[in-house]
Amino acid sequence: MKKNIIIKNYLPPTASVFFVLILWQFSVIIFNVESWFLPSPSNILIELINSYEILLENSLVTLSEITIGLIISILISIMISGMIFWFKSFEKTIYPLLITSQIIPVFTLAPILIVWFGTGLFSKIIIIVLFTFFPLVINLVTAIKNVDMDMIRMFNSLGCTKFQMFRKLYIPAILPNFLSGCKVACVISVIGAVIGEWIGSSNGLGWVMKISGPQFQTARVFASIVCLSFIALVLFFTVVMLEKKLLRRYPN
Amino acid sequence: MIEIKNINFNFINQKILSDINLTVSSGEFISIIGPSGCGKSTLLNIISGITKPKTGEITVEGKKIAVGDKISYMQQKDLLLPWRNVRENAGIGLEIKGLPHTIIQKKISHLAKDFGLEKFLNYMPHELSGGLRQRVAFLRAVLIDNPIMLLDEPLGSLDAITKSSLHEWLMDVFRKFSKTIILVTHDIEEAILLANRVIVMSTNPGRILKEYIVDRNLVDNKDVTSNYFIKLKKEIIKDLIL
Numbered sequence: 001m002k003k004n005i006i007i008k009n010y011l012p013p014t015a016s017v018f019f020v021l022i023l024w025q026f027s028v029i030i031f032n033v034e035s036w037f038l039p040s041p042s043n044i045l046i047e048l049i050n051s052y053e054i055l056l057e058n059s060l061v062t063l064s065e066i067t068i069g070l071i072i073s074i075l076i077s078i079m080i081s082g083m084i085f086w087f088k089s090f091e092k093t094i095y096p097l098l099i100t101s102q103i104i105p106v107f108t109l110a111p112i113l114i115v116w117f118g119t120g121l122f123s124k125i126i127i128i129v130l131f132t133f134f135p136l137v138i139n140l141v142t143a144i145k146n147v148d149m150d151m152i153r154m155f156n157s158l159g160c161t162k163f164q165m166f167r168k169l170y171i172p173a174i175l176p177n178f179l180s181g182c183k184v185a186c187v188i189s190v191i192g193a194v195i196g197e198w199i200g201s202s203n204g205l206g207w208v209m210k211i212s213g214p215q216f217q218t219a220r221v222f223a224s225i226v227c228l229s230f231i232a233l234v235l236f237f238t239v240v241m242l243e244k245k246l247l248r249r250y251p252n
Numbered sequence: 253m254i255e256i257k258n259i260n261f262n263f264i265n266q267k268i269l270s271d272i273n274l275t276v277s278s279g280e281f282i283s284i285i286g287p288s289g290c291g292k293s294t295l296l297n298i299i300s301g302i303t304k305p306k307t308g309e310i311t312v313e314g315k316k317i318a319v320g321d322k323i324s325y326m327q328q329k330d331l332l333l334p335w336r337n338v339r340e341n342a343g344i345g346l347e348i349k350g351l352p353h354t355i356i357q358k359k360i361s362h363l364a365k366d367f368g369l370e371k372f373l374n375y376m377p378h379e380l381s382g383g384l385r386q387r388v389a390f391l392r393a394v395l396i397d398n399p400i401m402l403l404d405e406p407l408g409s410l411d412a413i414t415k416s417s418l419h420e421w422l423m424d425v426f427r428k429f430s431k432t433i434i435l436v437t438h439d440i441e442e443a444i445l446l447a448n449r450v451i452v453m454s455t456n457p458g459r460i461l462k463e464y465i466v467d468r469n470l471v472d473n474k475d476v477t478s479n480y481f482i483k484l485k486k487e488i489i490k491d492l493i494l
Contacts, residue, residue, distance in 0.1 A: 154331045156302045158396070159320020160348040168344065172335045249335050251378035 039219040047219035059227045061204040066189045069128025077136035106130045114200035124196035131192030132185035139181030143174035179243045186235035190228050253277050259308035267457035268294055281433045283443035284451045291458030292436040296402045300325040324398040328405040330389040332377035338388050339373040345396040367391045383414040403435040419445055440488050441476050452491045462491050
């Protein structure tokens, strides 16, 4: 029974990925496409094996930037939403700033951030934070506002303190939205990291892609993309696992 | 004894409640009935202390009380927290009062049978029927052990059959725990079946129109066709239509 469910759930997506890869492989062979123009999946696999040292080294750089950036982002979003819970007027104060931070494309800020903070780890972390804190904050603020008024009334009628209300009602009520925000943040943090590395860096997967492209090492660019996708997937599924554990008692 | 004195309440310049005066003796079960928008629920919010009136005051045994002290409030929705099981939901009020976990568990286990919930204590709310969920909400309110209970259409969302079975059970449970109860309802039959006094409210602004003493010796929990019952029902309907 369990085996059947696994087959039913995982077979279609696995099959579709394999189908695209096989189609890609045969198209490159049949149309005789040069590998500097479009490497075949097997070429990319060979590149992954041959350059594993450089890819692994730079993947770890990107991963560390992303991890630190995400942690800071999560902390900032928790702080902002906590302030919004405790001080209602704080929302009006912070909202214009939040929106402005998103209206300015972060991509255009990146060169300035490199000038201000150099090409090291710090500028990348700031770019990742700018990319990721918005979905986190928006999800949290929306969840705070959506807490059922009748539930709040019920807690009030029990004579609870604001701290008890936060701990026993708000935290569990906003947890699902917070984790959804984390999933989005995990995926876009990779984009932030690559943009930062692309604009000014001497390591990381974005940097590998930037220097490999002009040298027509297209297979290496694709291999870097594979590594980036892998990082995003690992982060995403880490949150999914966390979600399964933390939300196991929630309906649906 | 609860004394509700000269309560007035406005919402955005509109008068919602006007000069509400009501005295409820200890152990009394009163029903408040009235058309939608007459401010019944607002009155309960004011009695519970979570809404402040424009003028007037509420006293219990002659003293003003803090929110959550002496009064339990049960709203129409069961308001069970979906991430807590029946046991944890029932104990939330005691948890907020700071009682130790073991004592809370003891109290829950002690009362679960009376509420027909002993088999469901580890169930999650979404696994229960509407009637059972409402019983958990009752248990939560009763466990807090306040002498006064405010019930805002607690059976309003249930079907007629579940409702009628719960009426009987409710009477038994509340008699057993000898609570003072103020029930707000839309349902005239429910108001007469459960209470020993029915307060009829009018709308725009909400005020007390009339009150009826229900002779409990003449009302049978299951029989809504006795002459006494029908006569009382007709009079209340007349008041509500006027």
